[in-house]
C-alpha cells in the first residue's frame with residue numbers, strides 16, 4: 001500500500017520526516033522531544049515555505065486536549081497548541097471579549113500563526129503574536145518552562161519559527177468584544193491610493209486593498225469599520241460601493257467570504273475574509289508577502305506597478321495591508337509601522353519563480369522583509385540584513401538549544417545556528 005503523502009495545506013511542500021507522530025499528551029511530547037535527534041512541529045500546515053519541514057521527528061500537536069481557558073477578569077485566554085483561531089474566537093466572544101485582530105482565515109493554528117508573525121490588517125493593529133503574554137514551551141531535554149511578557153527571552157521566543165522550543169500553550173491578551181461592518185468598494189485608482197495611502201489605509205479598523213496588477217486600479221477596497229463609525233461617502237476617492245458580495249479572487253463563490261454590504265456583526269465573523277465552514281482562498285495557489293516601512297508605501301507601490309507586466313500572469317490576486325509595529329525580534333513588523341504586499345500566485349513554481357524574481361528586484365532598496373511562512377527567493381545575506389535583532393535571536397537559540405535540535409534546513413539557510 002502506498003503511504004499517504006504528508007503535505008502542507010497548499011500541497012507544494014511534501015514532508016518526509018524520519019518519523020511523524022501525533023502526540024496526545026504533553027508528557028508524551030516531552031519524552032519524544034528528549035529522545036529525538038531533531039524535532040519540528042507541524043501546526044495546521046498553512047505555511048507555503050519549508051519552515052516546518054524536517055528530516056527528523058515531525059510532531060503534530062493537533063491531538064493535544066483542546067483547551068481554551070478564558071479569564072474574563074484578566075481579559076486573557078490560555079489556549080493549547082491544538083487550538084485554531086476558529087476554536088478561540090467564539091469562546092472569547094461568548095465571554096464578551098475579542099482578539100485585537102485576525103488573519104484572513106480562522107483555520108490556522110494559534111501557535112503556528114504566532115511562530116511566523118502572521119498578521120491581519122489595520123494601521124493600529126500589530127501582528128497576532130503581539131497578543132501573546134505567556135508561552136509554555138518544551139526545551140530540547142524535554143523540560144517544560146513558561147515565559148511571560150517582560151522576561152528576558154520573551155520578545156525573542158514568541159515569533160521563533162519553532163527554534164525556541166515546542167510550544168504547548170499560549171496565553172493571549174484580549175479586549176472587549178466589538179461589532180464590525182464590512183464594506184467593499186470597487187475600482188479605486190492606484191494613483192489615489194498612492195497619494196492618500198495613510199488616509200485610506202487608516203480610514204477603518206482594518207482595510208485591505210485587492211488588485212490583480214493588470215491595470216493601475218485597486219479592484220476592491222475592503223473596509224472593516226467599527227459598527228458605530230460613520231459610513232464612508234458613496235464615491236470614495238473615485239471608488240464606488242460594490243453592488244453585491246465579493247470574494248477576494250474573481251470567480252470564486254462569494255458565500256465563502258465573510259458577510260459584507262455593511263451588515264453589522266461580531267468581530268470574529270467580519271475581520272477574517274473567509275468563513276471557517278468553507279475552503280478559504282482558492283487552494284490551488286502559492287503565496288508570497290513582503291513587509292516594508294509604511295513611509296515607503298507609495299514609492300514601493302509605484303515600483304511594483306513598473307514591473308507588474310513581468311509578474312501579473314503568474315498572479316491570482318494581490319492584497320495590500322497595513323500592520324502596526326511590535327517589539328518581537330523576528331517579527332516582519334519589528335520596530336516599524338508596516339505595509340504588507342501580498343501575492344497569491346498560481347500553483348506552479350516554474351511560472352512563479354521568474355515573477356517573484358522580478359518583484360523582489362523591484363522591492364530591493366525598500367527594506368522589504370519576507371513573510372517566514374510564504375515563498376520567497378531572497379538570499380541569506382539579504383534576509384539577514386533585514387532583522388536588527390537577528391544576532392540576539394541567534395544567541396538566544398544557542399543558549400536554549402545548543403545542539404540545534406529544533407533547527408532545520410530552512411532556518412539554517414538564513415540564521416547562524418548549530419545543528
Ligand SMILES: Cc1cc2nc3c(=O)[nH]c(=O)nc-3n(C[C@H](O)[C@H](O)[C@H](O)COP(=O)(O)OP(=O)(O)OC[C@H]3O[C@@H](n4cnc5c(N)ncnc54)[C@H](O)[C@@H]3O)c2cc1C
Pocket residue numbers: 009010040041042043044045046047048051052061081102103104105108109110111112113114115116117118119120161162163165166167168280281371373374
Ligand atoms: C489560505 C491562507 C491564508 C493565509 N492568510 C494569512 C494572513 O492573512 N496573514 C498572514 O500573515 N499569513 C497568512 N497565511 C500564512 C499563515 O498564517 C502562516 O504560514 C502560519 O504560520 C500558519 O500557521 P500553521 O499553524 O499552519 O503553521 P505551520 O505552517 O504548520 O508551521 C509554521 C511554523 O510554526 C511552527 N510551529 C507550529 N506550531 C508550533 C508549536 N506548537 N511549537 C513550536 N513551533 C510551532 C512550525 O514548526 C513552523 O516553523 C495564510 C496561509 C494560507 C494557506
